[in-house]
Amino acid sequence: MTFAFRPVDPLKDAELLHSWLTHPKAAYWMMQDAKLVDIERAYMEITADEHQHALLGLQDGEPAFLMEYYDPRHRELVGLYEPLPGDVGMHFLAPATDRPVHGFTKSVITAVMARLFEDPATERVVVEPDMTNKAVHALNEAVGFVPAREIQKPEKKALLSFCTREQFFKKKPSLLATGVSA
Template sequence: MTTPPAITMRPVDPEQDAATIHSWTSQERAAFWGMLERPVDEVRDIYAYIDEQPHLAAYLVHADDEPLALFQTYDPQVDEIGQFYDRRPGDVGIHLLIGPGHRPSGATAAMTAFLAGWVWSDPAHQRIVFEPDVRNDKSVAFLGRVGAELGPEVQLAEKVAQFGFLTRDAWFARQKPRAARA
């Protein structure tokens, strides 16, 4: 049996991480991220802006010290996305972009568990809000795999979003049978 990789996360450093993020977001596979044509200096500026906003955050996720994913959070009570669905206290919005290339065996599952644990470690967070592009089959399928309930499809400025909602209770209810099998 293979040991899953060690997953860690740290805030994005716009200067240090712009080249890595640009190399991921400028690939066709990341078209839904909306940054295909952005030069590296614009990517740096976008993440510098995110870093300055109290309701936004961006992190680089690592597997065994190698960059694995870009993880972003936002507060739907403040962010404009909140006007497109029924906001609730305790909502936290997330975006996830898994980087290209080889991933160690078990990295995606370990990362998902790590990120969920991180989100739920804040007792104020009661529900995760997802809103991938409806054409992003992989992201929409991910919602089902983590147990998110699909919400409405909503026309946003840049996409038609498929909303999904994952409550704290639903996440932990799904984990109990898995823990019993382990």
């Protein structure tokens, strides 16, 4: 699977994002009760913030997933760990579907990681998924993340995990062998 990326347009994409983020499958995004205006506002804030970014992953030109990345020195993880130069925080969402495609979510996280590592300044990707989100822990491990420790964020207990450029590219040949492309 091959994907392209484009920035989220907070107003044009709000309805689509609302359907994705309020779906029960997206419970870990904690936006189940969000109204359309809440989604518009949240993504207008992200778009206006130099320290965080939201992209739509496109498959055949159509929105297929959401990717967010941020500077952990300024957002999300401030005070919860000591960031290194080149650290980039990341979230992704493969939306619920009535017709699941085997390997799609692994393709998505692989493409997201490849996109982040396209920037030569990115040395390590940092994630902080909910401790109970075992499915994403397995996906993270598949692309090279190594858990560091449990942290307490205001909204959840999270598993702080890291993936260096070297760890990702060491895993990437096996991902490509299974038909996953970024």
